[in-house]
Amino acid sequence: MDLSNLKAPEPNKKNRKRIGRGQGSGYGGHTVGKGHNGQRARSGFKERFWFEGGQMPLQRRIPKWGFTNNFRTEYVAVNVGTIDLFLEAGKLKDPVISLDDLIEAGLAGKGDLVKLLGDGDIEKSIEIEVHNASKSAKKKVEDAGGSVSFIEN
Structure with missing residues (x-):
């Protein structure tokens, strides 16, 4: 065959x-x-x-509702309490925290815009560098003896 x-x-x-x-x-x-x-x-x-x-x-x-703003600026939210936890765990350096430190710690991605929010408390004095911050977050950081500096988008 x-x-x-x-x-x-x-x-x-x-x-x-x-x-x-x-x-x-x-x-x-x-x-x-x-x-x-x-x-x-x-x-x-x-x-x-x-x-x-x-x-x-x-x-x-199907029904349609709502509105999507195409020009909205999307931020990654990082809370003051989270920063404090990361400082205690040793994942962030103490006095000055830059955007690169936040990316390295996994709190933000490489191209993300970061906004500091006021949930939680912070005891340590830090200088933090972010794109934006809420009033309550800025107040909590300044009350602890630190400062918030902003990066241009």
């Missing part, structure tokens, strides 16, 4: 449809095997994945 003796099984010998080759082909003139007209029978028809055959599409049926 070798490749020259092999034969295809009987069902595999079926000829393909040769549409558009005249009436005698069985798929010839007029509708060419595509039924009677309709959008899908036309040349150039491409069915989009959202197409629902003429019924009201899902993206138009």
Whole structure:
């Protein structure tokens, strides 16, 4: 037995449809095997994945609400209490905390803008460098004897 003796099984010998080759082909003139007209029978028809055959599409049926501001500035929130915990654990250096230190400690990503928020308490005097800060966070840091400096976005 070798490749020259092999034969295809009987069902595999079926000829393909040769549409558009005249009436005698069985798929010839007029509708060419595509039924009677309709959008899908036309040349150039491409069915989009959202197409629902003429019924009201899902993206138009569901209710819409709210507003998305495309110009919003997204900040990564870092709380004063979190800074204090990281200082106690030794993950941040004591007197001066730069943006690179926050990234290295895992509190922010490389391209993130950081905002200091006032949740929690801080006892140590620190100088911290962030893009923005809430009033309460700035007050808590300054009350502990530290300062907050801002980086331009």
